[in-house]
Amino acid sequence: xxxxxxxxxxxxxxxxxxxxxxxxxxxxxxxxxxxxxxxxxxxxxxxxxxxxxxxxxxxxxxxxxxxxxxxxxxxxxxxxxxxxxxxxxxxxxxxxxxxxxxxxxxxxxxxxxxxxxxxxxxxxxxxxxxxxxxxxxxxxxxxxxxxxxxxxxxxxxxxxxxxxxx
Numbered sequence: 001x002x003x004x005x006x007x008x009x010x011x012x013x014x015x016x017x018x019x020x021x022x023x024x025x026x027x028x029x030x031x032x033x034x035x036x037x038x039x040x041x042x043x044x045x046x047x048x049x050x051x052x053x054x055x056x057x058x059x060x061x062x063x064x065x066x067x068x069x070x071x072x073x074x075x076x077x078x079x080x081x082x083x084x085x086x087x088x089x090x091x092x093x094x095x096x097x098x099x100x101x102x103x104x105x106x107x108x109x110x111x112x113x114x115x116x117x118x119x120x121x122x123x124x125x126x127x128x129x130x131x132x133x134x135x136x137x138x139x140x141x142x143x144x145x146x147x148x149x150x151x152x153x154x155x156x157x158x159x160x161x162x163x164x165x166x
Contacts, residue, residue, distance in 0.1 A: 014055040018042035023072045023141060026050075027088065029079075030110070037090050039069025045092050047104055049118045059104065059121035065094025071142030075101070075152050075166045084109050091154050091166065093134065093142040099156060099164060101130040136160045 017040030027035045033051040040046070045064040049056040071093040079086035088104045107120040139158040144166070146152060152166040 012054045014048065014058075016040070016046050016048060016058065016060070017044060022068055022070050023092075025073050025090065027074045027077060029077075029086070035074075035088060037072045037074060039064070039072040039092055039094075041068040043068060043094070045069050045072060045090075045102065047088070047090075047121060057118040057121060059123060061102065061123050064092055064100065064102075065096050065098060067095030069094050070139050070158075071156065073142050073144040073154060075144050075154065089166075091142055091144070091164075093136075093139045093156050095139065097134050097137065097139060099132050099134050099142070099154065100126050101166065102126065132164065134162050134164075136162045 016038050020041045021038045022041055023039040025037045029035055033049065036048045036050050038046045043065050044060055044062050046058060046060040048058040069092050072090060074088065074090045076089040077086060084107060086106045086108065088106060090102050092100050103124045105122045106118060108118045111117050134156050136156045137159040139156050142154050142156050144152055144154055154164045154166055156162045
């Protein structure tokens, strides 16, 4: 047992939303890089790259919901190394009682040190079947979990629980 003091030192701060971040999820990519998805009280969702050098490329989806984004969760990702491209899919839930599925296309390259350099992120407009209502009032968040036969599900929680197949 150690009685040594542990010192916390802030290394970097980045403002992503107008005010508070209400939800986040992190997806590891590359050797030491991550995509951080956030939802805020400004009704926006955002993806931000985080690597050894700190925060990098960011893409914000303004007005992702008609109310605060209370939950965000990654549901799938794929990559094509030959084309230096990838696709990230994530779901959000907001105070507007909507569950939305988003697709983000990413262009990136590895530098000589093996660090991922994101060059571009584009989000695709939500299609009708990617925008569904939830009966969970006061939705507080959303998580992803696996099901039978490799199916993925999202669980919305708040004043009750509801499950969606993704």
